[in-house]
Amino acid sequence: MARTTITRLRTMASQDRGELDRLLDSVHIGHFALMAEDGHPVVLPTAVARDGDRMLAHGSTGSGWMRRLAAGAPASLAVTSFDALVVARSAFESSMRYRSAVIFGQCTPLTDPDEKLRALDTVVEALLPGRLAEVRRPTPKELASTLVLALPIAEWSLKVSGGWPDDPPEDCAGPAWAGVIPVHVRYGAPIPAPDLRAGIPVPGSVRRIHDSPV
Amino acid sequence: MARTTITRLRTMASQDRGELDRLLDSVHIGHFALMAEDGHPVVLPTAVARDGDRMLAHGSTGSGWMRRLAAGAPASLAVTSFDALVVARSAFESSMRYRSAVIFGQCTPLTDPDEKLRALDTVVEALLPGRLAEVRRPTPKELASTLVLALPIAEWSLKVSGGWPDDPPEDCAGPAWAGVIPVHVRYGAPIPAPDLRAGIPVPGSVRRIHDSPV
Numbered sequence: 001m002a003r004t005t006i007t008r009l010r011t012m013a014s015q016d017r018g019e020l021d022r023l024l025d026s027v028h029i030g031h032f033a034l035m036a037e038d039g040h041p042v043v044l045p046t047a048v049a050r051d052g053d054r055m056l057a058h059g060s061t062g063s064g065w066m067r068r069l070a071a072g073a074p075a076s077l078a079v080t081s082f083d084a085l086v087v088a089r090s091a092f093e094s095s096m097r098y099r100s101a102v103i104f105g106q107c108t109p110l111t112d113p114d115e116k117l118r119a120l121d122t123v124v125e126a127l128l129p130g131r132l133a134e135v136r137r138p139t140p141k142e143l144a145s146t147l148v149l150a151l152p153i154a155e156w157s158l159k160v161s162g163g164w165p166d167d168p169p170e171d172c173a174g175p176a177w178a179g180v181i182p183v184h185v186r187y188g189a190p191i192p193a194p195d196l197r198a199g200i201p202v203p204g205s206v207r208r209i210h211d212s213p214v
Numbered sequence: 215m216a217r218t219t220i221t222r223l224r225t226m227a228s229q230d231r232g233e234l235d236r237l238l239d240s241v242h243i244g245h246f247a248l249m250a251e252d253g254h255p256v257v258l259p260t261a262v263a264r265d266g267d268r269m270l271a272h273g274s275t276g277s278g279w280m281r282r283l284a285a286g287a288p289a290s291l292a293v294t295s296f297d298a299l300v301v302a303r304s305a306f307e308s309s310m311r312y313r314s315a316v317i318f319g320q321c322t323p324l325t326d327p328d329e330k331l332r333a334l335d336t337v338v339e340a341l342l343p344g345r346l347a348e349v350r351r352p353t354p355k356e357l358a359s360t361l362v363l364a365l366p367i368a369e370w371s372l373k374v375s376g377g378w379p380d381d382p383p384e385d386c387a388g389p390a391w392a393g394v395i396p397v398h399v400r401y402g403a404p405i406p407a408p409d410l411r412a413g414i415p416v417p418g419s420v421r422r423i424h425d426s427p428v
Binding site for chain 2: 028029031032033034035039040041042043044045047074075076077078080082085087088089090091092094096098100102104120121124127128131132134135136137138139142146164165167171172173174175176177178179180181182183184185186187188189190191192193194195196197200201202203206209210214
């Protein structure tokens with residue numbers, strides 16, 4: 001499994017499945033790499049959600065890339081969190097705190113309607129906890145037009161960079177500041193749709209997520 | 215250029231270079247897709263910065279993926295911004311506001327030391343405006359151990375999803391709330407390094423970026 005071996009200096013490889021799951025559960029956008037028909041590698045950003053030992057993605061049955069993934073094209077999925085700027089005393093040592101997971105494998109399309117429905121429920125709850133109880137679930141027609149893909153969490157790598165500037169003594173003795181600037185990703189105040197009927201209150205799921213980390 | 219043609223329903227393709235540049239200038243993490251030696255597509259998150267008509271990335275000369283990109287492996291680079299949750303009255307219509315650019319092509323390694331230095335200066339300023347005047351610039355040895363890649367912004371696609379829930383009339387007439395929940399990405403308060411010498415004030419670049427959007 002050479003492609004899951006970390007070879008870079010100064011990156012910290014982790015085999016901690018709990019740490020992997022925390023990353024996969026806190027970042028809602030993933031990037032799939034796959035090969036186009038012409039052999040060129042393409043990258044496809046899409047919403048993702050973890051469901052136990054697999055990652056779920058969904059899209060329209062009209063999407064060529066989704067269909068290609070569903071057909072079992074070899075793929076990689078990256079889930080990345082940019083956590084802080086690391087401000088060192090030199091340009092060379094300046095870097096980022098980040099967590100980065102890459103999962104390798106092939107997607108399987110979910111075909112059983114009940115399993116698709118459960119998977120889409122999982123996506124709804126992952127993106128907006130509590131929303132499932134408030135929202136209209138898919139009709140059979142909507143379900144039929146949605147492709148739901150599962151990628152097993154089996155072959156993966158996780159890199160975590162959480163450190164401080166690693167400046168040599170001569171730079172530490174100099175006048176430059178060093179530290180980190182954390183990145184905060186939070187949900188802002190909800191904005192009602194222009195066509196929302198009067199008298200419909202902001203639901204619990206939306207109230208609770210306001211000002212919480214994404 | 216079939217791979218830059220948008221085929222998905224309900225996505226808005228943009229050919230607006232100004233809009234592309236605004237996205238590329240506001241997101242600092244990109245995802246490269248390329249092919250591994252075994253033919254499997256891999257995805258590589260890395261810091262990126264726009265320099266006119268090209269995207270810059272850099273890394274250690276010890277990084278196999280960087281060397282593969284430097285050797286001219288066909289590649290795609292995605293730069294993605296997740297801007298809001300779109301909370302519709304049904305699970306099916308719920309989605310995200312996002313901006314997503316994908317650039318296709320081949321990277322070129324910068325070999326001229328002066329050009330490399332200028333490119334790394336551009337990266338420093340893109341990530342933390344004003345930092346260049348405060349920081350020690352690379353030594354010849356540091357420069358030699360850094361691979362700097364340029365990807366031309368020539369063949370690209372841009373998708374912008376900025377809309378409101380698109381619920382059918384029967385759902386709009388129902389009791390469910392609809393709207394958007396914006397995602398705010400901001401820099402928090404700087405944290406000094408544990409080995410920072412006493413009496414070194416927080417520099418202007420770091421003061422100015424606090425509480426500003428990433």
